[in-house]
Amino acid sequence: MTRALAAALALLAAAAPAAADDRRPTKTEERAAGGTHWRVKSDHGPIHVWVPDGYDRATAGTVVYVHGYWTDVDGAWKRDALARQFHASGQNALFIVPEAPGGPDDSVKWDSLVELRRTVARANIRLPDGPTVVVGHSGAYRTISAWVDNKLLSQVILLDALYGRQQSFDEFIGTGKRAQHHKLLLIGSDTAAESRAFLKRYPHAVMRDSLPGAYEDLTPRERKSRLVYIRSQYSHSALASGGKALPLVLRLTPLRRL
Secondary structure, eight states, X not given: XXXXXXXXXXXXXXXXXXXXXXSOOOEEEEEOSSXXXXXXXXXXXXXXXXXXXXXXXXXXXXXXXXXXXXXXXXXXXXXXXXXXXXXXXXBOEEEEEEOOOSSTTSOOSOSOHHHHHHHHHHTTOOOOSSOEEEXXXXXGHHHHTTSTTOTTEEEEEEESOOSSOHHHHHIIIIISTTGGGOEEEEEESTTHHHHHHHHTTOTTOEEESSOOSSGGGSOHHHHHOSEEEEEOXXXXXXXXXXXXXXXXXXXXXXXXXX
């Protein structure tokens, strides 16, 4: 190779755009509901990240909330006032809300929880080392079912979302190699029949007829059981947007209070 050709190739390499893996996701920052909110741009759609005032990363966990059908992540973030609901839970956690399918014909955007976490970290947001809890509404089961074998995942909460993939959730709570360390909370409104059928396979499961008005109204067994089903008196959409269910169920986790 001539010296001139080598120099030309070096110039071309310097001018070439960075590989996709080398590009840091960009983000915007604002104050929201007593905390800090970032909107991260990624190749798989926007990611909303929120931390409350008083957040302590040394003792915090991570909550990933996956929205349901007939909206996108920006719509769910605003319509369901998610920052306000996260704040109301009082949990010391970093909250992540990724893009998810907007309908049954839509593809899953994040089939890897590891890749989602890595993308958030590459946006210069440090993730805590505490437990990871995933909450999903409605069609979110399609995304969450692909994450059940992730070693960082300690609990799944399905808000009227047991529409399918029961085998994956069986693996998470019953047959998987880390199942004895997991918790699964099912909240049923439209999925009440599916939730009851799922629980029949687990004699140790706990059932409750309605969501209580406060965490203190739950019995010690309901708080500590690895598998709980609560029939919801709230409608399917109100479980995500009503402001009562989500803050309450986030208390039924291994996360620490602020």
